[in-house]
Amino acid sequence: MRSKLLSFPIWGSWILLMGLSSALLTNGNAHNFKRSENEWFMKEKKSTRQDKEGIINLPSPSYRGTVSVEESLLLRRSVRDYENRALTLQQVSQLLWAAYGVTKEISSPSFLRGGLKTAPSAGALYPLEIYLVAGDVEGLPAGIYKFIPAGHQLELIIEEDVRKSLARAAYNQTFVGKAPVALFYSAIYERTTRKYGERGRSRYVCMDLGHSAQNVYLQAVAMGLGTCAVGAFNNEMVSNVMMLPRKEEPLYIMPVGYPGEKARIEHR
Numbered sequence: 001m002r003s004k005l006l007s008f009p010i011w012g013s014w015i016l017l018m019g020l021s022s023a024l025l026t027n028g029n030a031h032n033f034k035r036s037e038n039e040w041f042m043k044e045k046k047s048t049r050q051d052k053e054g055i056i057n058l059p060s061p062s063y064r065g066t067v068s069v070e071e072s073l074l075l076r077r078s079v080r081d082y083e084n085r086a087l088t089l090q091q092v093s094q095l096l097w098a099a100y101g102v103t104k105e106i107s108s109p110s111f112l113r114g115g116l117k118t119a120p121s122a123g124a125l126y127p128l129e130i131y132l133v134a135g136d137v138e139g140l141p142a143g144i145y146k147f148i149p150a151g152h153q154l155e156l157i158i159e160e161d162v163r164k165s166l167a168r169a170a171y172n173q174t175f176v177g178k179a180p181v182a183l184f185y186s187a188i189y190e191r192t193t194r195k196y197g198e199r200g201r202s203r204y205v206c207m208d209l210g211h212s213a214q215n216v217y218l219q220a221v222a223m224g225l226g227t228c229a230v231g232a233f234n235n236e237m238v239s240n241v242m243m244l245p246r247k248e249e250p251l252y253i254m255p256v257g258y259p260g261e262k263a264r265i266e267h268r
């Protein structure tokens, strides 16, 4: 669990490993996706619930769905009305995997944090951090959890339902507090600006965010769920509610739930 002042470990070996990483990313590995190899390591991951205190192993995501990418694109809308219905841990796992799950396991360099992911990232520097704001998930206490892509796990930050506080911090956009869960994005800009400077700050981090968030939109549609990217909020209030370490900047709140009646009528 995190205290308000806790800061995260520094990615000290970053510079040393840059040479290795460039070699890795230019030798064709990134383009040499072999489905069978990839499925192997995914299957190896067991869906047991908890080994270390505060760490929850998520169930493995599914790599086959019944809704095509084209249908998801066609049906995607921002949904701001949700049924009062819990999500399962399996659904949560799927959404987080779509957002930033590891699809090509690479253990080193460490800044890859598990390997290449579902969303592209400038220089494979992965500046985003994703949290689950759980309110109504079967078998999971309400709270803030950090998603750990390497290992496909959740780390409990605090066991408290913060959805209403988050909605208040988002200029009272009440729907934020009504969804059973929200995926919350922050970024450690430094990871990208160390290499790309101002271009990293003004462009790449938010481009990375857009890729990942769109994955969540499309995955939600494919599962019969709905989401809305929320960028309008008070940064300081949101950072407090989410207990973000100082170096993380809040970027998006994405509430997710089953579309409610109002959303179904609006989007007909």
Ligand SMILES: Cc1cc2nc3c(=O)[nH]c(=O)nc-3n(C[C@H](O)[C@H](O)[C@H](O)COP(=O)(O)O)c2cc1C
Residues within 6 Å of the ligand: 076, 077, 078, 079, 080, 173, 228, 229, 230, 231, 232, 233
């Ligand atoms: C950067 C960004 C910030 C957004 N912030 C909010 C927000 O704070 N509240 C909200 O209700 N919708 C927000 N939206 C959703 C847009 O309002 C929505 O995408 C737009 O109306 C188009 O509708 P559609 O997504 O259904 O196609 C945001 C979208 C983006 C891309």
